[in-house]
Every structure is written in C-alpha cells, then in structure tokens.
Amino acid sequence: xxxxxxxxxxxxxxxxxxxxxxxxxxxxxxxxxxxxxxxxxxxxxxxxxxxxxxxxxxxxxxxxxxxxxxxxxxxxxxxxxxxxxxxxxxxxxxxxxxxxxxxxxxxxxxxxxxxxxxxxxxxxxxxxxxxxxxxxxxxxxxxxxxxxxxxxxxxxxxxxxxxxxxxxxxxxxxxxxxxxxxxxxxxxxxxxxxxxxxxxxxxxxxxxxxxxxxxxxxxxxxxxxxxxxxxxxxxxxxxxxxxxxxxxxxxxxxxxxxxxxxxxxxxxxxxxxxxxxxxxxxxxxxxxxxxxxxxxxxxxxxxxxxxxxxxxxxxxxxxxxxxxxxxxxxxxxxxxxxxxxxxxxxxxxxxxxxxxxxxxxxxxxxxxxxxxxxxxxxxxxxxxxxxxxxxxxxxxxxxxxxxxxxxxxxxxxxxxxxxxxxxxxxxxxxxxxxxxxxxxxxxxxxxxxxxxxxxxxxx
Amino acid sequence: xxxxxxxxxxxxxxxxxxxxxxxxxxxxxxxxxxxxxxxxxxxxxxxxxxxxxxxxxxxxxxxxxxxxxxxxxxxxxxxxxxxxxxxxxxxxxxxxxxxxxxxxxxxxxxxxxxxxxxxxxxxxxxxxxxxxxxxxxxxxxxxxxxxxxxxxxxxxxxxxxxxxxxxxxxxxxxxxxxxxxxxxxxxxxxxxxxxxxxxxxxxxxxxxxxxxxxxxxxxxxxxxxxxxxxxxxxxxxxxxxxxxxxxxxxxxxxxxxxxxxxxxxxxxxxxxxxxxxxxxxxxxxxxxxxxxxxxxxxxxxxxxxxxxxxxxxxxxxxxxxxxxxxxxxxxxxxxxxxxxxxxxxxxxxxxxxxxxxxxxxxxxxxxxxxxxxxxxxxxxxxxxxxxxxxxxxxxxxxxxxxxxxxxxxxxxxxxxxxxxxxxxxxxxxxxxxxxxxxxxxxxxxxxxxxxxxxxxxxx
Numbered sequence: 001x002x003x004x005x006x007x008x009x010x011x012x013x014x015x016x017x018x019x020x021x022x023x024x025x026x027x028x029x030x031x032x033x034x035x036x037x038x039x040x041x042x043x044x045x046x047x048x049x050x051x052x053x054x055x056x057x058x059x060x061x062x063x064x065x066x067x068x069x070x071x072x073x074x075x076x077x078x079x080x081x082x083x084x085x086x087x088x089x090x091x092x093x094x095x096x097x098x099x100x101x102x103x104x105x106x107x108x109x110x111x112x113x114x115x116x117x118x119x120x121x122x123x124x125x126x127x128x129x130x131x132x133x134x135x136x137x138x139x140x141x142x143x144x145x146x147x148x149x150x151x152x153x154x155x156x157x158x159x160x161x162x163x164x165x166x167x168x169x170x171x172x173x174x175x176x177x178x179x180x181x182x183x184x185x186x187x188x189x190x191x192x193x194x195x196x197x198x199x200x201x202x203x204x205x206x207x208x209x210x211x212x213x214x215x216x217x218x219x220x221x222x223x224x225x226x227x228x229x230x231x232x233x234x235x236x237x238x239x240x241x242x243x244x245x246x247x248x249x250x251x252x253x254x255x256x257x258x259x260x261x262x263x264x265x266x267x268x269x270x271x272x273x274x275x276x277x278x279x280x281x282x283x284x285x286x287x288x289x290x291x292x293x294x295x296x297x298x299x300x301x302x303x304x305x306x307x308x309x310x311x312x313x314x315x316x317x318x319x320x321x322x323x324x325x326x327x328x329x330x331x332x333x334x335x336x337x338x339x340x341x342x343x344x345x346x347x348x349x350x351x352x353x354x355x356x357x358x359x360x361x362x363x364x365x366x367x368x369x370x371x372x373x374x375x376x377x378x379x380x381x382x383x384x385x386x387x388x389x390x391x392x393x394x395x396x397x398x399x400x401x402x403x404x405x406x407x408x409x410x411x412x413x414x415x416x417x418x419x420x421x422x423x424x425x426x427x428x429x430x431x432x433x434x435x436x437x438x439x440x441x442x443x444x445x446x447x448x449x450x451x452x453x454x455x456x457x458x459x
Numbered sequence: 460x461x462x463x464x465x466x467x468x469x470x471x472x473x474x475x476x477x478x479x480x481x482x483x484x485x486x487x488x489x490x491x492x493x494x495x496x497x498x499x500x501x502x503x504x505x506x507x508x509x510x511x512x513x514x515x516x517x518x519x520x521x522x523x524x525x526x527x528x529x530x531x532x533x534x535x536x537x538x539x540x541x542x543x544x545x546x547x548x549x550x551x552x553x554x555x556x557x558x559x560x561x562x563x564x565x566x567x568x569x570x571x572x573x574x575x576x577x578x579x580x581x582x583x584x585x586x587x588x589x590x591x592x593x594x595x596x597x598x599x600x601x602x603x604x605x606x607x608x609x610x611x612x613x614x615x616x617x618x619x620x621x622x623x624x625x626x627x628x629x630x631x632x633x634x635x636x637x638x639x640x641x642x643x644x645x646x647x648x649x650x651x652x653x654x655x656x657x658x659x660x661x662x663x664x665x666x667x668x669x670x671x672x673x674x675x676x677x678x679x680x681x682x683x684x685x686x687x688x689x690x691x692x693x694x695x696x697x698x699x700x701x702x703x704x705x706x707x708x709x710x711x712x713x714x715x716x717x718x719x720x721x722x723x724x725x726x727x728x729x730x731x732x733x734x735x736x737x738x739x740x741x742x743x744x745x746x747x748x749x750x751x752x753x754x755x756x757x758x759x760x761x762x763x764x765x766x767x768x769x770x771x772x773x774x775x776x777x778x779x780x781x782x783x784x785x786x787x788x789x790x791x792x793x794x795x796x797x798x799x800x801x802x803x804x805x806x807x808x809x810x811x812x813x814x815x816x817x818x819x820x821x822x823x824x825x826x827x828x829x830x831x832x833x834x835x836x837x838x839x840x841x842x843x844x845x846x847x848x849x850x851x852x853x854x855x856x857x858x859x860x861x862x863x864x865x866x867x868x869x870x871x872x873x874x875x876x877x878x879x880x881x882x883x884x885x886x887x888x889x890x891x892x893x894x895x896x897x898x899x900x901x902x903x904x905x906x907x908x909x910x911x912x913x914x915x916x917x918x
Binding site: 187191204207211217220223224227267269271274275283284288292293297298303305306307310314319352403 | 646650664665669737743747748751754755756758762766768773803811859862
C-alpha cells in the first residue's frame with residue numbers, strides 16, 4: 001500500500017495546502033485541515049492519537065511503542081504565520097510550488113517541512129522495523145505562531161504523559177544547506193508596555209505648548225534613560241545574573257562561513273552597535289538586550305499636525321540569557337522606568353509576560369550539566385555522525401538569539417533536554433513573503449534522521 | 460430691497476451650508492459655493508471684485524472707496540476644516556442649527572461667523588452713508604486651513620494693491636462672551652521632520668537584537684537631548700534672540716477671569732511643566748517651545764510584535780517669540796540633532812518651513828513701535844471704546860500661543876500692522892466636532908464694529 005510519506009515533497013505540498021493561520025479565525029478550516037493531515041500521517045506511522053482540547057486549537061499528543069523503551073519526545077506545530085502582505089508573494093502562499101530547488105509556500109519551512117522530514121524518516125525506519133524499540137511521543141501544537149498560550153497549561157495537565165529521555169525539535173535555523181547547526185541555546189524574553197498619559201485630550205501645540213509636559217517628550221526621556229551610551233542596558237541589576245558563555249561556544253562561532261562583514265551586509269548597516277567586548281555574532285547569542293519594538297504617539301500621517309498628544313506608548317522586549325529570570329528582569333525594568341518618570345505625567349507599566357532563557361550543553365562539552373540521560377548522551381554524538389555522513393560536515397553547536405519559551409517549559413515541567421537540529425536557513429524567509437524550504441536539506445536531513453532514529457533505538 | 464446681510468444669522472446659516480473644506484478635493488463644489496457667497500455679499504456692499512487665481516483656490520481681492528481715503532485691509536478665509544469625525548456631531552456640520560444661543564456648524568466660528576460680523580456692520584454703516592470715506596480692501600483666501608500655501612506668492616504679486624494703513628482680522632480668540640481680547644501677538648513656527656534609518660528591513664528582535672542600533676533607540680536618544688530637565692530647550696543658541704515680554708503684558712494676564720487652576724483643570728493635568736520663571740499662562744504666550752507632534756516606528760497595533768524597525772521618525776515644531784527667526788532656529792535645531800545623532804544610523808532632518816513671530820504693541824503702551832499710522836493710532840482706542848460700549852468691559856490685550864504666518868507676511872510685504880479682535884472662545888470647538896458661534900458675540904460685535912467703522916472713517 002502506498003502512503004503519502006513515500007513521497008515527502010508531495011506530502012509537504014499537501015500539508016502546505018492547508019492554510020493553518022492561527023492568528024486569524026477566518027482560517028479555522030485550514031487549521032483543522034492541517035491538524036487532520038498531521039494526525040493522518042501519525043496514524044499511518046502507527047501512533048495512537050489523543051487530541052487534547054485547549055481554549056484555541058487542540059494539541060496533538062500521539063504515542064507509539066512500549067513505555068519500557070527509551071523515550072523520545074518530538075515537538076512541532078501545525079499552525080503557520082499569516083501570509084500578508086499577499087502582493088509580495090511570487091505564487092499563492094497556499095499552493096506549494098517548486099522553483100530553483102525549493103518548495104515555496106507559507107509554513108513550508110516553519111514548521112511543516114521539518115515535520116515532514118521527521119515523519120518521512122520514521123516512516124522509512126518503521127517500514128523496515130515496525131518494532132523499533134523506541135517509545136516516541138509526538139506533541140504538535142496549533143498555537144505556536146500566536147505565542148503558545150495554551151501550552152504551559154497543557155504541560156502541567158499532561159506532564160505524566162510527557163516523561164521522557166530527550167526532546168527532539170527542528171524549529172531553529174542553520175547557517176546553510178551544507179552546514180547544519182545544533183541549537184544549544186535560546187534567549188528568554190520579557191515584554192513590557194509603557195504608556196504615558198498627559199492632558200485629557202490632544203491639544204493644539206501652538207495654543208498650549210509651553211504649559212505642560214508633552215507625553216512624547218516624557219516617554220522619550222524615560223526610554224533614552226534605559227541604555228548607556230556604549231550600548232549596555234542601564235537598568236540597575238540588569239546584568240547581575242548573566243553567566244558568561246563558554247570559550248568553546250565563542251570558538252564554534254569562528255567556524256561559521258559567515259563573518260561580521262557578511263552579517264553587516266545582510267542587515268544593511270554600515271556599523272554594528274554591540275555591548276563592549278562582544279562581536280555582533282556573539283552579542284546576538286550571548287548578551288541580553290532591551291529593545292523598543294514600537295513607539296508611538298501624536299500625528300502619524302503625511303505632513304504635519306500641530307498637536308500635543310494626550311498619550312504615548314513604548315513596547316519593550318528584553319531578550320535574556322542564563323541565568324537571568326524573566327520575572328526578576330521585568331521587575332527591575334519597571335522600577336527603572338518608574339524612577340525615570342517625571343512627576344507631571346502619569347506613567348503606566350504593564351508586564352506582558354515572557355519566558356526564561358534555555359541552554360543545553362552537549363554531553364562532553366565543557367560547561368555542561370551532569371544529569372544527562374543515557375539517550376541524550378547517545379543522541380548528540382549520533383546526530384553529529386548522521387549529519388556528517390549526509391551533509392558532508394559536522395554540525396556547529398550554536399545558540400540562537402530568538403526565544404522558544406515552550407522548550408524551557410518542557411525542561412521545567414518534564415525535565416526534558418532538547419536536541420535542536422536546525423533545518424531552515426535565512427534564505428527561507430520565515431514569517432515573510434515567499435517562504436520556502438530547501439529541497440536539498442529536505443532530502444539530506446531525511447537520510448540523516450533515518451540513520452538517527454534507526455540507531456538511537458539501540459541504546 | 461432686502462439683502463441677506465439684513466439678517467446676519469440667516470446669512471451665516473447660508474454661508475455654513477457651503478461645505479468649503481479645502482483639505483479634501485471632493486468638497487470642491489462647497490469651496491466654490493462659499494467663495495461665490497462671499498463675493499455676492501461684497502458686491503452687495505459695493506465692492507469691486509478681483510478673483511486672483513492660485514494653484515489651489517482663488518483669493519478674493521475686493522475694494523471700495525477712493526484711494527486717497529484712509530486705507531483699511533480686512534482679512535478672512537472662506538475655507539473650513541474637515542468635519543471628521545462626523546459621528547461626534549450632534550447635528551449635520553453643514554446644516555447650521557441654532558441651539559442654546561449658538562449657531563452650530565463647521566466654520567461657524569472659524570472664520571465665517573466673524574466675516575459675517577464685519578460684513579453686517581459694514582452693511583449697516585454703508586446703508587446710512589454710502590460714501591463712507593474709508594478705502595477698504597477685502598482679502599478672503601480659501602487655503603487658510605491647509606496652511607495658506609499660495610498666500611505669500613499672492614502678496615508678492617499684488618503688494619501694490621495692498622498698500623494700507625491698518626489690517627483688521629477677526630480670526631483669534633477671546634476669553635469669553637463678556638470679555639473680548641485684542642490679540643497683540645502670535646508665535647512663529649518652524650517645523651522639522653527627523654527620520655532615522657537603520658537596517659534595510661524590519662528585523663526579528665530576538666534573532667538580531669544586540670548587533671545593531673535600533674532606530675527607535677536612536678531617535679529617542681536624539682529627541683531626549685533637545686530639552687533640559689527643567690523644561691528649557693537645550694538647543695545651542697535657541698534663546699539668543701528672545702525678547703522678554705513687557706511688564707504690562709504680564710499685568711494684563713492677571714486681569715483674566717481664568718486662573719492657573721482653571722487652566723490645569725481645562726487641560727486635565729495635575730501639574731504644569733513650564734520653563735523656569737514663567738507661569739503656565741505666561742509660558743504659552745511669551746516662551747518659545749520645541750514640541751514633538753508625532754513620533755513613530757515599529758509595531759503600532761495591539762499586543763506585541765518582536766521587531767527592530769528599519770526606521771523611525773519624529774515630527775517637531777518649534778513655536779517662536781520675538782525676535783527669534785524661523786530659518787535661524789531651524790538651522791540651530793538641525794545642528795543640535797546632527798550633534799546628537801549616533802554614527803551607526805543614518806539621520807535625515809528635513810526643514811518643513813514655518814513663519815516668524817508677530818507682535819503688535821497697541822499705540823500708547825510701553826514697548827511699542829513708533830511707526831504707527833494715523834489710522835492705527837485711532838483704531839486701537841476706538842476699538843476699545845466700541846467694545847466697552849457694547850460688551851460692558853474693555854478688551855484685554857493678550858498675545859496668543861498659536862501662529863498665523865500670513866499676519867507676519869502682511870507686515871513684511873505690505874507694512875501692515877494688525878488690529879486683531881478675537882471673536883471666538885474655547886467653547887466654540889474650533890477644528891473639532893460641534894463647532895459653533897456664540898450668537899451673543901455675533902450681535903454685540905456687529906454693534907461694536909458698526910460704531911468702529913463709522914468712526915474710523917473720520918480720521
């Protein structure tokens with residue numbers, strides 16, 4: 001009997017055709033379609049499925065194998081980003097199209113392609129050996145692109161079902177199609193919104209200017225006080241708990257076939273601006289930040305309007321590194337903002353939540369943690385060997401600047417450490433028009449994971 | 460023969476019914492209708508009309524009388540602000556409706572009501588004395604609400620036709636229906652827009668945060684450097700040419716039946732923020748400002764989006780007092796911004812133009828200018844007497860914080876000084892929904908102007 005996973009490009013094409021945009025309820029049918037697609041593939045692979053209801057989109061919890069076997073947990077998400085702006089797509093985002101060795105479509109790389117890689121590899125392994133002695137739990141959620149709001153509650157409720165030896169995730173990036181990365185860390189996040197309230201309504205800046213503090217002036221005065229001139233965050237105690245990166249992590253970065261000049265060109269800037277002592281490629285991985293994601297107030301249109309606005313806002317996110325704590329940093333930033341606030345306006349600071357940083361030191365590397373499971377100790381070198389055999393070079397062990405709070409949650413709740421093998425690259429245009437997945441990576445990584453699953457079982 | 464100006468409320472009603480919104484070309488018929496309305500009234504008054512073409516809306520230039528007579532120039536504008544937001548109006552903005560002793564409608568106060576006052580008074584005077592020995596030039600433009608872009612060019616072209624002894628304007632405010640003001644000054648203006656350009660496109664603040672200067676951080680650092688903590692503008696040389704107000708001007712303010720507490724309540728603030736040594740009611744008239752009218756960049760919607768924007772902007776206007784010069788101040792602010800700009804972003808400063816401050820010291824008051832015409836020397840005390848006779852109290856002599864650059868232009872090009880008699884009040888909701896004109900002011904000021912025109916002719 002032929003199965004869809006016999007042809008992974010065809011399988012990914014079908015998966016992309018389900019427009020599973022979680023941010024927009026008008027795509028509810030596509031979200032359901034993608035969930036059903038994932039469940040069908042898992043059923044074909046011999047998994048038994050439990051669809052766990054959440055306030056938004058159910059989480060697929062699927063298992064196969066004997067609970068006495070080594071336990072692997074695999075995470076993915078069946079939802080995708082909105083396709084906007086639609087006019088910047090070369091072809092329909094929900095009709096997967098092959099061009100130049102890539103499959104184009106929303107979700108092709110994030111995260112449907114990597115899921116098809118894992119499933120196809122498992123399909124091949126289980127065809128040869130239906131009794132593969134590996135207990136596998138699949139977790140595929142449908143709210144990742146809206147911040148996984150139901151995931152923590154799900155974990156607390158189902159933690160007994162999630163006991164395992166290792167978490168496998170392919171939802172991070174790699175330097176390129178010939179150079180994969182094992183992601184060894186993710187920054188944490190804390191988000192705040194500051195609002196400044198001045199006069200009860202917008203005022204004519206000619207008639208009233210000079211009498212009162214302009215909320216825009218106040219918010220800029222406050223925000224400008226949150227950094228030093230040298231680029232460090234000047235919030236008191238911000239760096240107290242920062243752990244320095246291991247030397248081998250800095251060395252690993254030097255192996256990248258992508259230098260500071262390439263990076264400046266990619267960003268389109270003439271000069272970097274990093275905290276003292278860190279290169280740009282180091283700073284984005286090893287340093288915490290305080291960034292302004294949006295600031296606004298007053299007239300936003302063309303030309304001018306002579307107004308003193310009644311309020312102004314700033315949206316702030318901090319990226320955190322070990323051992324900073326998201327709640328502690330939110331408290332410190334709030335305090336700094338309160339200290340910087342002038343008395344003649346009202347300032348509200350709302351903490352919007354976040355998550356802590358996560359670092360996994362591969363077994364055998366300095367700076368690691370001794371509580372690794374036998375499966376973890378085997379998995380890292382095995383993955384390195386499989387990647388070397390199929391891609392022709394060893395993976396690099398790199399932290400990423402972004403955040404996936406659920407990885408840290410799985411560590412906290414289920415004590416799962418993660419093997420994160422990055423399958424997408426900068427060229428894949430995640431969250432942007434013309435998202436695509438590299439078909440060479442698809443093919444090579446299916447082969448790598450086939451060997452990986454086959455050999456992992458023999459712990 | 461009855462004329463529309465026999466009934467000023469009816470005349471104003473008809474004028475308001477012409478929706479002459481200059482900012483929106485879909486109101487072109489209304490703009491033309493209002494212009495025709497004004498021309499018809501002037502023809503009935505015996506004026507000969509010259510409609511001067513401009514790139515947007517023609518300017519009405521009308522004259523009556525012997526050029527050997529004392530020469531009065533009267534300014535007004537036939538265009539109005541847009542009526543938006545429409546849903547906040549109690550009645551149709553372009554169907555004038557009388558309620559509570561007011562006539563409601565867009566333009567009722569700004570500036571159609573005051574024009575009807577002048578015209579009705581002239582109508583009464585000229586009916587009694589068609590040969591009134593006063594040469595009157597009417598200037599009614601149709602672009603005031605979009606910044607009078609054609610007016611300066613018109614002045615240069617027609618300055619010979621504008622020679623005169625005094626300019627009469629009723630397009631400023633008064634404290635209330637029982638207390639008129641003669642406006643003795645208007646602040647100048649200079650507008651700038653600052654743009655900061657960072658990476659070539661918006662970036663994920665997790666993936667790239669730490670490597671580069673965020674344009675929002677840069678613009679807030681720059682803008683926060685433009686004021687001292689005590690509320691003064693810290694641009695080098697900003698105050699060099701500021702002339703202190705005359706003592707009598709400060710004394711005049713104390714006669715206002717509206718104190719600092721009333722003002723704070725009106726603004727809805729708990730604390731003023733003024734330059735040292737000035738009360739709020741002084742600061743808005745006598746001090747220059749640098750205000751942020753709009754600042755923006757990055758994500759403006761609900762919730763959060765973890766982005767480093769590729770650019771950010773700030774819209775700035777300075778209000779200027781004598782003897783600051785608009786071009787000089789723009790140059791100084793630009794220089795300060797350039798000095799504050801970090802090298803790792805590109806900063807563009809665009810000067811958007813402006814106008815110089817204007818002050819007219821009534822003849823006889825200390826600090827005045829000796830070049831007053833005979834007509835001007837007569838007009839100020841005459842206006843005071845007419846206002847006292849009809850309103851029951853003398854006018855206050857007050858500067859306003861706003862700007863009417865064309866007043867200064869008329870001084871520069873045609874050496875006309877202005878008698879500005881304010882006929883609208885804060886309660887008239889200029890530029891806002893439910894604009895209205897106070898019918899008590901309408902009636903009293905027609906009587907005052909009737910006496911004024913009658914007696915002014917006998918210089």
